[in-house]
Amino acid sequence: MLWVALILPPSPTDDPKAPAVVSPDAQRGLAMWCLQFTPRVARMEDAVVMEVAASLRLFRGRAALQARLADEAPDLGVCSIGWASTATAALILARCGIKGVGDRLLQAVLDPLPLGTLSAAAVHAPALSRAGVRTLGQLRQLPRGGISRRFGAGVLAALDQAYGLRPEVHGWEALPEDFHARLELPSREDRAPALLMSARPLLMQLCGWLAARHAGATGITLHWVHDSMRARDIGDHGQLTVRTAEPIRELEHFCRLLAEHLAKTALLAPVGELRLEAVGVQALTEDSASLLPDEVRTGETLYLTLERIAARLGPERVMQPALADDHRLEWMTRWQPSDPATHQRKSRPRPCAAPQTPEPTFLLDAPLRLAVRDHRPQYQGMLTLLIGPDRVEGGWWDRLPDDTPGHRNVLRDYWVAVNANAGVLAIFQERLADGEGAWYLHGIYA
Incomplete structure (x- = not known):
């Protein structure tokens, strides 16, 4: 499993003694934006966490997804991002400004971190520090019975969850049927073009919601609420609707259209709050990723194109x-x-009939003979046999072409093999009359 924790800063308050809390609207909007990457999204304390192990290939690998989150998430107010094998550990790393574990063990990374990074232990940090316990590693070395009696079982549960010794339970974020987002401006704004900067996070949430629904919108409606200190003849709100020619979900296109319309809009009074709604939501047909597309650029189907080429x-x-x-x-x-x-x-x-074992996606023109060491085949390292043997025998009836003497008779045991360098391979071993035969590489799985 691979978890990502995105931390939001606390909302400013007028009371300096009030506890710092994250805005529920900001946390809800960030969770909605995260749903485009994975359905396993949850709100956790002052952050949003999501499990992305099954989505890495869709977003071109971990490095590409890390770069995208680091580039886009700050626009939604995210101040720190952490990656780890558990959600609690990812949250701890994000609070410490550590991006990820890398090649190190999770225990080696978490042990030196201060107690304040784990919420369940932070409330007991003063008492523990007086006993000389200041890090998570030192807390783990204490007798578990004593910790449970003095500080409660919740501290041990949170500690075990951080280290992956106990399963975590999350309430997954549900994708709403309709899109409505709200944002309170940090200061009153009296110029319409300046609203675009505040509206951009709302548009990002919209695009994330549309991507999660595999849909597009033919328009958006931006509502604004006027400040209470306004003239009597001015209403309490205004709105602007922007339409598109076809359903889209591209953020920059929405931003450009909204900027053009706001440039021609005059606000009747200062604005303190924005709300965004989606208009004309429709399902989008995703483009095929096939090597042979269903429709070519001319607009006709592939089969009609092939018929025209065959006639020519x-x-x-x-x-x-x-x-x-x-x-x-x-x-x-x-x-x-x-x-x-x-x-x-x-x-x-x-x-x-369909084969009983998976078939390789790519076949070599001619099987490649493999080196053997200690009776095990080698290809860019030692190969581990996963599935097999699948015996293929026959071909005595298949004569070679052009009157060449001989036939294509084969006697092979096929295996699915793997190693870290070569990936998943289809290899076979020839069964010969004089004993154990040679190993050959015949195909590669996509």
Whole structure:
């Protein structure tokens, strides 16, 4: 698991003796923005935490996601970000200004940190410091029975959760059906163009909400509330609606449109609060990530394009793969002309059952013989065998082309193998009459 904690600063108060608390609106808005990255988002003390291990590939890896959060989250008021294998540890690291654990063990990173970073232990920090206990590591070394009796079981529970010794329980943030966001301005504003800077966090929340719903909006409505100290003939609020030609969820496009409209708007009185609503929310059709898109740039489908190319170059020049009734990996797929008339003249391969083991995405043109050490195959390091053996045998009937003597008979045991450098591979071992055969690399899984 991989947790991210995003800490918000406390809201300013007029009473210096009042406890510092985070604005509920700011925390709710940050949680809504985080839902675009993962559905596992929760509010925790003065922060929002989210579990992103399953989302890293979608956002191009951990480094790319870290860079994006570091770039965008400060616009929503985030003052510190921490990464760790538990939510409590991520919150502790964020409070200390430590970005992540890196290659170190979690225990080695948390042990030197002060007690005040763990909320359950912070309330007892004065008493513990008088006993010489000032760090989380020193607290862990105390007898657990004594800690529970003097300071309560909650301290031990929070400590175990930080170190990953006890499961954490979170109330996941629910995605609302409609979007409504509110922001109280830090100071009264009497110029409409200046409202764009305060409206940008609301637009970020909107784009995060739309991304989580896989939708777009055809417009937005920005409401503002006038200050109570205004003329009697001026209403208590105003609004501005911005429309788009098609459903979108791009932040910068919303900002540019809103800036153009605010530049032509005059405020009747100073403004102290903003509210944002989405208009015309519609589901968006996501673009296919296939290597062969369903529609090409001309607007026609891929099959119509192939038919036009086949008519221009000849039906035998455009080929398409077809599944063949063959259990040998090299010949499971056969290439045939894509012209429909040619398909009718040629015999089609019979349908075959799905394989029992996963098939590799990419095949080598010719299997690569692997080095063997201590009876184990090597490829960019020692390979670990995961699944297998899957025996493939046959091909005595498949003669070589062009009257070449011989046939394509194979006798192999296939395995799914893996190591940290090469990834997941499809390898096989030839079973020969004179004993154990050689190992070969045949395919690579995507």
